[in-house]
Amino acid sequence: MKTIAILFALSMLLSSCYSYTSVVGEGAKGNSQITKWNHYVVYGLAPVGVSDSKQMANGAENYTVHTRQSFVNGLVSGLTFGLYTPTTTTVTK
Template identity: 85%
Template sequence: MMTVLFAASMLFTSCYSYTSVVGEGAQGNEKTTKWNHYVIFGLAPVGVSDSKQMADGAENYTVHTRQSFVNGLVSSLTFGLYAPSTTTVTK
């Protein structure tokens, strides 16, 4: 029973996370965060943030896209019909 609970808790940590470095990467701590909107288990994008626009003309920045706990909770409550993710751009 403990093994099943441990395995289930690992599934709730995060579905995915990836980071992209543009130019030299973030030079400061200024962050901009937006949600990306997908439907049907993330297969069809409805509204996806533009990281270049979020960087506001900066040449060096870092883009971190992930499914946070809140995103996963919302996705599970809608049975995957709405599956958001979060993008953070650090300049």
């Protein structure tokens, strides 16, 4: 039983973060960034509050959207045992 508990703890510590990037138009031309958290519950299955990248771009036609689960997001998710699973979205114009 002790071995199973240790293996479970290690598997939780070794889980990776994910990220994906979307390029709109020709992509970011500058380095102006806006960052917001997205809020999900039940291991990310149910969105509660998700940021709108188009609104975050504030009318820009060329921008880059980077969505990821950062270390802090993963830590919060781990502390809540996956009941609350945030991600971070950054829009670069």
